[in-house]
Amino acid sequence: MARDLGKGTDRKVHICFKCEAIPADIPDDGSVLLPIVDVLFVMDNTAPEATKEGEAEWEKIDRTFSGAGTDVFMWVKRGTGKAAKWDPSKLEVGDIVDCKDQSHKWCVATVIERDGDNVKVRFKGWGSRWDDVLPITSDRIAPPQTKNPSDGPRRVKQGDDWEIEEKEIVDYEEKASDLINGRLDPETADKAERLQLLDWTQRNMRANHVPETIKVRVNESFQKVYEVICWRLKQYDKPVPKSVLAMWNQLMLGDDEAYYFFQFGGGCVPDSDEGRAAGGDFGRVPTGGASRFFVANINKFGEEGGFDAVIERLKIEDPEISPLSEIMLMITLTCICRFCFVPEFGTSCVPSSCMLCVSASCVTCCNVSHTASSNKCCRFFWPALIVLTRTM
Numbered sequence: 001m002a003r004d005l006g007k008g009t010d011r012k013v014h015i016c017f018k019c020e021a022i023p024a025d026i027p028d029d030g031s032v033l034l035p036i037v038d039v040l041f042v043m044d045n046t047a048p049e050a051t052k053e054g055e056a057e058w059e060k061i062d063r064t065f066s067g068a069g070t071d072v073f074m075w076v077k078r079g080t081g082k083a084a085k086w087d088p089s090k091l092e093v094g095d096i097v098d099c100k101d102q103s104h105k106w107c108v109a110t111v112i113e114r115d116g117d118n119v120k121v122r123f124k125g126w127g128s129r130w131d132d133v134l135p136i137t138s139d140r141i142a143p144p145q146t147k148n149p150s151d152g153p154r155r156v157k158q159g160d161d162w163e164i165e166e167k168e169i170v171d172y173e174e175k176a177s178d179l180i181n182g183r184l185d186p187e188t189a190d191k192a193e194r195l196q197l198l199d200w201t202q203r204n205m206r207a208n209h210v211p212e213t214i215k216v217r218v219n220e221s222f223q224k225v226y227e228v229i230c231w232r233l234k235q236y237d238k239p240v241p242k243s244v245l246a247m248w249n250q251l252m253l254g255d256d257e258a259y260y261f262f263q264f265g266g267g268c269v270p271d272s273d274e275g276r277a278a279g280g281d282f283g284r285v286p287t288g289g290a291s292r293f294f295v296a297n298i299n300k301f302g303e304e305g306g307f308d309a310v311i312e313r314l315k316i317e318d319p320e321i322s323p324l325s326e327i328m329l330m331i332t333l334t335c336i337c338r339f340c341f342v343p344e345f346g347t348s349c350v351p352s353s354c355m356l357c358v359s360a361s362c363v364t365c366c367n368v369s370h371t372a373s374s375n376k377c378c379r380f381f382w383p384a385l386i387v388l389t390r391t392m
Contacts, residue, residue: 034078106147162207205258233309266293
């Protein structure tokens, strides 16, 4: 070692080690002295902290390595150099593990609680709402640094490659169906809607999917998310949850941080086989081309009664149920996708929805119904109406 342990005296004191390959077979009877595999220098006569159960004990080399007045003792551990067999039953609070999250991606996690045969883990880079409780025997828990997880937050950035399997897609499609059909307990339903489906939507909207052929199935999972959105829009006695509005915003290209899937996936022109197949009663591929996935989803939204539900929600005069933020989102998303509307549908649906937006915004802002010319909030929506009707 380069460091002089005899610093401050006339003597130079250095530690030298000889490195050799560890024999393949070492008897367990103690007849062979095991090689040193770990070294610790202590600046006084205090023993190192106790080791965990199953680990080798520290041995003290009973002489000081310092030529000065302060003692320096060396403690060593002996062993085979091979990692001990990982035993999840010995997991403790503070242990680092590799853990597969709800999206089936391996991540770095820390054990934050141990309750019998269950552990609660917190994923590195993520807050407490993403904590997960798992049995110690779960195949989603593995020894640290064995599953090659990314060292940091598991967020997907725009254009990141993401290898996805059919099983993952089926899991989220079933989760959406279970949510709509009331097959989840309240806590699980809240987590599915508020966290898991939103995370699934955002990841897929940002990702460059591998293999390319999986994109069709990913978009089919988006259509299951649309079923959740329409299911919530039709609940006219309560506001739409923010997480559902966020999913809808992303799937209608209203989020400029989650657009990659439609921007670079499924592009086609109207006179192609893909373009004709994507068309329907509500959406079609425009002259300049578009993602067939995006157009197919407009039709899915319409078939599920989404546009009718939007118009019904715009008739609600209670700002607690239909707040201004929801109204503004509706007209924004209508503006974004208007070029993909079938002309007959667009000219009949869009103006009426915009007129309702104007009326609803007046009620929300001023708590009264009146003509558009008499309120400042309406002066925002009337130009929007004119732009929409002129560009259909």
